[in-house]
Amino acid sequence: MENMVERFIQKHRLIPKGATIVVGVSGGPDSMALLYFLHQRRQFWNIKLIACCVDHQLRGEDSRKDLLFVETFCQQYGIAFEGKTIDVPQIMQDMGISVETAARLGRYQAFEEVMVKQQADCLALGHHGDDQIETMLMRQVRGSFGAARAGMPVQRTFANGYIIRPFLSVTKEQIEQYCHNAGIVPRIDPSNFSEAITRNRFRKHVLPFLKQENPLVHLRFQEDSERIRDDSLYLDSLAQEKLQSVVVEQSTTHMVISIRRLIDTPIPLQRRMIHLILKYLYNHDHKEAYHQSIHIEEVLYWLSVTKSSGERHLPKGLLVKRSYDLCHFIIGKEEARQTFSIGSSKLRLTIPGLTKAPLARVLAEVIHTYPTDSLNPNEFICDFDLLEGPLYLRHRKPGDRLRPLGMKGTKKVKDLFIDKKIDRQDRDRWLFLVDQGDQIVWIPFLRRGELYRVTSRTKRFLKLTIETTAFGRTF
Ligand SMILES: Nc1ncnc2c1ncn2[C@@H]1O[C@H](COP(=O)(O)OP(=O)(O)OP(=O)(O)O)[C@@H](O)[C@H]1O
Numbered sequence: 001m002e003n004m005v006e007r008f009i010q011k012h013r014l015i016p017k018g019a020t021i022v023v024g025v026s027g028g029p030d031s032m033a034l035l036y037f038l039h040q041r042r043q044f045w046n047i048k049l050i051a052c053c054v055d056h057q058l059r060g061e062d063s064r065k066d067l068l069f070v071e072t073f074c075q076q077y078g079i080a081f082e083g084k085t086i087d088v089p090q091i092m093q094d095m096g097i098s099v100e101t102a103a104r105l106g107r108y109q110a111f112e113e114v115m116v117k118q119q120a121d122c123l124a125l126g127h128h129g130d131d132q133i134e135t136m137l138m139r140q141v142r143g144s145f146g147a148a149r150a151g152m153p154v155q156r157t158f159a160n161g162y163i164i165r166p167f168l169s170v171t172k173e174q175i176e177q178y179c180h181n182a183g184i185v186p187r188i189d190p191s192n193f194s195e196a197i198t199r200n201r202f203r204k205h206v207l208p209f210l211k212q213e214n215p216l217v218h219l220r221f222q223e224d225s226e227r228i229r230d231d232s233l234y235l236d237s238l239a240q241e242k243l244q245s246v247v248v249e250q251s252t253t254h255m256v257i258s259i260r261r262l263i264d265t266p267i268p269l270q271r272r273m274i275h276l277i278l279k280y281l282y283n284h285d286h287k288e289a290y291h292q293s294i295h296i297e298e299v300l301y302w303l304s305v306t307k308s309s310g311e312r313h314l315p316k317g318l319l320v321k322r323s324y325d326l327c328h329f330i331i332g333k334e335e336a337r338q339t340f341s342i343g344s345s346k347l348r349l350t351i352p353g354l355t356k357a358p359l360a361r362v363l364a365e366v367i368h369t370y371p372t373d374s375l376n377p378n379e380f381i382c383d384f385d386l387l388e389g390p391l392y393l394r395h396r397k398p399g400d401r402l403r404p405l406g407m408k409g410t411k412k413v414k415d416l417f418i419d420k421k422i423d424r425q426d427r428d429r430w431l432f433l434v435d436q437g438d439q440i441v442w443i444p445f446l447r448r449g450e451l452y453r454v455t456s457r458t459k460r461f462l463k464l465t466i467e468t469t470a471f472g473r474t475f
Helices: 003-009 029-040 062-076 087-097 099-117 129-142 174-181 200-204 206-215 217-246 259-263 267-281 292-306 333-339 413-417 422-428
Strands: 020-024 048-055 080-085 123-124 155-158 161-164 246-248 256-260 310-314 318-323 327-333 353-355 359-369 379-382 392-394 431-434 442-444 461-468
Touching: 020 029, 020 099, 029 048, 029 062, 029 174, 048 062, 062 080, 080 099, 080 129, 087 099, 087 353, 099 155, 129 200, 129 206, 129 217, 161 327, 200 206, 206 217, 217 246, 217 259, 217 267, 256 259, 256 267, 259 292, 259 327, 267 292, 267 327, 292 318, 379 413, 379 442, 413 442
Parallel strands: 020 048, 020 123, 048 080, 123 161
Antiparallel strands: 155 161, 246 256, 256 327, 310 318, 318 327, 353 359, 359 461, 379 461, 392 431, 431 442
């Protein structure tokens, strides 16, 4: 097993020499084996390891014991350890999401904090080849499209570095054997056996058959995952290029295309163009809607085979309307006008965390270094330690003024809107970031303010990213 992993790491250049690596360790066999493996190889790569265990507090005393188990193991081997405890029910309540999603979000937030604190290059996770088969089968059975059919990436950007998955080339059985040989007796999470969980049903009923047919099936799935991702990236770039000549008109909530120009292109690009249009209008939200091939096929069939005019309704209020050669894609226009409002009240931001407003969401991150990339109009950074209270989102009020960044005096918000030719409806829907004294700090997509500006003395930065289809532009 060690040789397989070593080759996989080299092939994908996963570990730079001298790297600082945070390892996500739950106490289960996969991540314990990963931690032990990297520890054994620490001198060869000259790496610094930090084990990070997150207690989700979902299995009471048991999950606390998992954390203590990992901590004791680390003490025994002289590995740096970071234990994090997160309040999953609170995240569920704040964001109205399921327990699995809240646990995942909280866990990744905790990983990110440790990555930043340790100035780490990578976060290593213990996903293995069998996990990859399950992931890809589940995505295929669900009917995913394009790159969404690939499995988990071997490497992807995360926080100030990368997530890496060095064990994707080996099986669960190999890992268990490795633990056994190393004398590691990992903790077992009983929820891994519950058939109420989709992944576990695939593991129990489908994997044994595939492994019987080909014991190296995990390598075939892994290769396929990499190929699907590469092919998709290439085809998507061609589709993106072609789309410029197919789109007749475009705003953040509305896209008009020429049907004739669409169906004049090769079918694989047609599918990808529809996918890009849906992704754009859904603003990368509702992945379940735009990654599903069924909707893409439905629209294409209607446009290329049938001649009928009329309308089609896709999930989450996306309307597709056809008239002669033109096809309109309109996202929640009415809905946007009527419900994009947080009323006269203010919405308090979760810092750090994700705040959802109707048709918009704001991600707040506390970071320790100023990003080297220039900021997009949907991003804002201020001095976290200068803030004295919470921040809020609200709509505009008569007489609102902003002191723009780098200016001494203030300007009327109304004039800022007029300068940028923002129409009246959009002005009413625009969101403003204000402090607890109701002073405007930032007008997303329009102007950053002078308040709490970053200086050479700033130690901690608050970075806000807003995503919305309701006003401004999406990125
Ligand atoms: N509570 C946690 N704390 C730290 N890392 C975690 C935690 N849960 C999961 N991870 C990381 O994410 C990877 C995948 O998690 P998942 O729950 O899918 O795996 P698993 O099959 O339970 O793995 P393991 O055998 O390591 O528990 C783990 O191998 C580990 O690296």
